[in-house]
Amino acid sequence: MNAQNLASGSAYFIASETEKPETHTLAVLVDNEPGVLARVIGLFSGRGYNIESLTVSETEHEQHLSRITIVTRGTPHVLDQIRHQLERIVPVHRVIDLSVRAAELGHERPIERELALIKVAGTGEDRVEVLRLADAFRAKVIDATTAHFIFEITGKGAKIDQFIAIMKPLGLVEVCRTGVAAMNRGPEGM
Amino acid sequence: MTAGKREADTPPTGNREMTGAEMVVQALIDQGVEHIFGYPGGAVLPIYDELFQQDRVEHILVRHEQGAGHAAEGYARSTGKVGVMLVTSGPGATNAVTPLQDALMDSIPLVCISGQVPTSLIGSDAFQECDTVGITRPCTKHNWLVKDINDLARVLHEAFHVASTGRPGPVVVDIPKDVQFAKGIYTPPQTAPRTSYRPTVDGDQQAIAQAVQLMASARKPVIYSGGGVVNSGPQACQLLRELVELTNFPITSTLMGLGAYPASGKNWLGMLGMHGTYEANMTMHDCDVMLCVGARFDDRITGRLDAFSPNSKKIHIDIDPSSINKTVRVDVPIIGDVERVLEDMVRQWRASERKPEKQAMAEWWAQIDKWRARNSLAYTPNKDIIMPQYAIQRLYELTKDRETYITTEVGQHQMWAAQFFGFEAPNRWMTSGGLGTMGYGLPAALGVQIAHPDALVIDIAGDASVQMTIQEMSAAIQHEAPIKIFILNNQYMGMVRQWQQLLHGNRLSHSYTEAMPDFVKLAEAYGAHGIRCEKPGALDDAIQEMIDVKKPVIFDCRVANLANCFPMIPSGKAHNEMLLPDEATDEAVANAIDAKGRELV
Numbered sequence: 130m131n132a133q134n135l136a137s138g139s140a141y142f143i144a145s146e147t148e149k150p151e152t153h154t155l156a157v158l159v160d161n162e163p164g165v166l167a168r169v170i171g172l173f174s175g176r177g178y179n180i181e182s183l184t185v186s187e188t189e190h191e192q193h194l195s196r197i198t199i200v201t202r203g204t205p206h207v208l209d210q211i212r213h214q215l216e217r218i219v220p221v222h223r224v225i226d227l228s229v230r231a232a233e234l235g236h237e238r239p240i241e242r243e244l245a246l247i248k249v250a251g252t253g254e255d256r257v258e259v260l261r262l263a264d265a266f267r268a269k270v271i272d273a274t275t276a277h278f279i280f281e282i283t284g285k286g287a288k289i290d291q292f293i294a295i296m297k298p299l300g301l302v303e304v305c306r307t308g309v310a311a312m313n314r315g316p317e318g319m
Numbered sequence: 320m321t322a323g324k325r326e327a328d329t330p331p332t333g334n335r336e337m338t339g340a341e342m343v344v345q346a347l348i349d350q351g352v353e354h355i356f357g358y359p360g361g362a363v364l365p366i367y368d369e370l371f372q373q374d375r376v377e378h379i380l381v382r383h384e385q386g387a388g389h390a391a392e393g394y395a396r397s398t399g400k401v402g403v404m405l406v407t408s409g410p411g412a413t414n415a416v417t418p419l420q421d422a423l424m425d426s427i428p429l430v431c432i433s434g435q436v437p438t439s440l441i442g443s444d445a446f447q448e449c450d451t452v453g454i455t456r457p458c459t460k461h462n463w464l465v466k467d468i469n470d471l472a473r474v475l476h477e478a479f480h481v482a483s484t485g486r487p488g489p490v491v492v493d494i495p496k497d498v499q500f501a502k503g504i505y506t507p508p509q510t511a512p513r514t515s516y517r518p519t520v521d522g523d524q525q526a527i528a529q530a531v532q533l534m535a536s537a538r539k540p541v542i543y544s545g546g547g548v549v550n551s552g553p554q555a556c557q558l559l560r561e562l563v564e565l566t567n568f569p570i571t572s573t574l575m576g577l578g579a580y581p582a583s584g585k586n587w588l589g590m591l592g593m594h595g596t597y598e599a600n601m602t603m604h605d606c607d608v609m610l611c612v613g614a615r616f617d618d619r620i621t622g623r624l625d626a627f628s629p630n631s632k633k634i635h636i637d638i639d640p641s642s643i644n645k646t647v648r649v650d651v652p653i654i655g656d657v658e659r660v661l662e663d664m665v666r667q668w669r670a671s672e673r674k675p676e677k678q679a680m681a682e683w684w685a686q687i688d689k690w691r692a693r694n695s696l697a698y699t700p701n702k703d704i705i706m707p708q709y710a711i712q713r714l715y716e717l718t719k720d721r722e723t724y725i726t727t728e729v730g731q732h733q734m735w736a737a738q739f740f741g742f743e744a745p746n747r748w749m750t751s752g753g754l755g756t757m758g759y760g761l762p763a764a765l766g767v768q769i770a771h772p773d774a775l776v777i778d779i780a781g782d783a784s785v786q787m788t789i790q791e792m793s794a795a796i797q798h799e800a801p802i803k804i805f806i807l808n809n810q811y812m813g814m815v816r817q818w819q820q821l822l823h824g825n826r827l828s829h830s831y832t833e834a835m836p837d838f839v840k841l842a843e844a845y846g847a848h849g850i851r852c853e854k855p856g857a858l859d860d861a862i863q864e865m866i867d868v869k870k871p872v873i874f875d876c877r878v879a880n881l882a883n884c885f886p887m888i889p890s891g892k893a894h895n896e897m898l899l900p901d902e903a904t905d906e907a908v909a910n911a912i913d914a915k916g917r918e919l920v
Contacts, residue, residue: 163464164456164464216640216641217640217641219513219516
């Protein structure tokens with residue numbers, strides 16, 4: 130039920146949305162069991178919420194817990210609904226809106242990082258330029274021949290976007306990116 | 320339906336080795352299940368074999384899995400217990416989808432056990448294979464595919480726990496055939512088996528205090544109650560009545576909540592919403608404090624959202640946090656079980672010094688009486704033709720002194736039943752509210768009758784809806800369930816036609832049933848009793864005959880073909896823009912909804 134659906138969808142929901150959409154990062158702690166990711170994704174698609182980025186991995190092996198990090202966009206009201214709807218899912222333990230939590234802690238936003246593998250092929254002058262730029266972005270060479278490099282780069286999404294954009298004219302072949310991994314600053318856990 | 324209430328009727332069997340199929344039956348026994356509704360097939364044969372060899376759990380054989388689901392829903396709704404259905408893999412499971420979604424939307428506790436192809440064949444497009452957990456994921460509260468016999472007992476108990484606690488709902492346990500044959504150790508039920516699932520049942524005391532204060536300051540209050548009160552149990556309904564008595568607030572209810580407060584109660588305004596009464600909707604629109612108890616501001620209730628009760632402070636009691644602020648923003652949310660919250664609320668109200676101003680309340684009631692005088696349910700009686708409203712009124716008068724349970728299908732007859740049948744007690748009214756499932760009522764009546772063998776169970780039906788699950792008459796005959804199918808037969812899909820008149824220039828596209836079965840002969844073909852009534856004068860005797868016959872009855876009540884259901888809030892309109900029966904001329908009907916409203920459902 131995003132703002133668009135609210136405006137034009139079914140039933141009587143023709144009240145106009147006055148709130149502005151925001152981008153938030155949610156951390157969802159779930160039992161690591163078959164189908165749990167499908168439940169989370171199905172909720173988003175079924176109710177018309179957006180997913181801008183998704184990262185899933187088992188984080189506490191002993192307790193079979195996985196942490197799902199979702200970047201989503203909606204009005205504060207919709208974001209609140211997303212959180213409550215996620216909490217209804219039986220294998221979901223906790224849902225934390227990291228963006229809201231960051232604001233409570235007095236930070237602008239949570240720490241958010243991505244990792245990308247970037248393959249660039251080329252010879253001659255371009256190769257030198259590629260290496261020089263990679264160095265500036267602190268991208269690490271993890272594979273190379275005389276005809277290509279593969280870089281590993283981590284950082285905020287915007288930094289990776291920029292690096293990719295720069296590599297495009299210099300022989301960019303392919304890109305693989307993880308979603309966002311995020312947590313809040315300070316000594317407390319989620 | 321609160322947490323931790325479930326207790327097995329029998330002492331739990333200790334840990335011992337048994338097959339998966341045995342575990343299913345043992346778990347049912349340990350969960351206090353006496354009846355299940357189902358249909359056998361290849362992938363559930365081991366469970367059926369176990370059912371055959373015992374007599375603790377009675378199996379009701381339906382004619383279609385959808386019927387099993389609705390029967391289990393009716394059973395659950397009328398008893399407060401969990402309804403159980405048993406189906407086979409593939410088509411058995413897909414046929415269960417409609418009742419699962421129905422139970423999800425109306426918060427009915429339902430456990431569906433389905434057979435699955437053996438684990439070795441899963442994913443191979445085997446005969447009667449489907450991805451049951453995938454298909455039922457969005458239409459259940461939770462579901463499980465049990466691939467290991469050692470998980471089965473735990474999952475079965477967990478399924479009952481999840482279905483019946485918090486906001487109740489349907490669950491599916493999908494059991495591959497090899498797991499049904501495999502042997503493992505059975506474990507008896509345990510309390511609160513899962514760490515990630517802990518519904519909040521106790522309301523926040525501060526929020527309740529705030530609510531009580533707000534209520535005490537009200538000049539134009541209203542209580543709007545819903546199906547959550549019925550789900551919470553008889554004690555919750557009792558507390559609601561007590562609160563109304565104490566506060567003298569007017570009370571209205573959603574379709575799902577009828578009976579929680581008695582229709583004969585002096586503070587009763589009638590149902591609210593799209594086909595609710597004028598007084599209920601006007602009271603909601605003009606109130607200054609609204610207490611919403613176990614309802615969810617459904618779109619059939621609110622009408623146009625931006626004009627919904629614009630000047631009120633809203634208190635919302637709900638066990639599901641996602642219901643709070645979903646469509647309507649509220650001022651005082653209270654998350655918890657209705658029974659617990661109302662208990663605290665009643666106690667705090669009694670203790671509080673502050674009470675609403677007498678003069679203001681008297682003025683409010685005077686205003687409400689003016690709205691009541693508008694007599695929004697009026698219809699023009701007819702001496703020659705049975706008016707559908709009249710049929711319901713007579714049915715009510717002739718059955719009100721009995722233990723009567725009413726189920727309905729979906730459409731005009733459903734709304735007339737809600738408007739004209741007076742419900743005095745909870746759990747007596749079974750209808751498909753959220754999903755609006757035509758074909759719900761007949762199998763639901765079967766389920767109710769199985770739970771209450773001596774009661775009078777009537778499905779108030781429409782001629783179109785009833786044909787969607789008419790085959791369950793055969794199940795009713797087999798299980799000697801004397802259900803009464805009271806069909807308001809107008810030869811139309813009446814509500815579809817009404818919307819075509821409202822929205823589509825009276826072009827009645829495919830809403831007229833040209834070939835109607837002879838319902839009397841149909842009844843006789845099933846071995847039931849058939850009655851036809853065409854004249855108002857003969858109606859009472861015919862209804863009495865229906866009541867007196869000790870077997871299933873199909874009653875073909877021929878009613879005015881073109882009667883429409885009023886009052887009505889047309890799409891895209893607010894509570895105070897109702898279309899009243901005496902104003903609903905052809906022209907008014909044709910122009911009631913503007914272009915924007917036409918896009919809405």
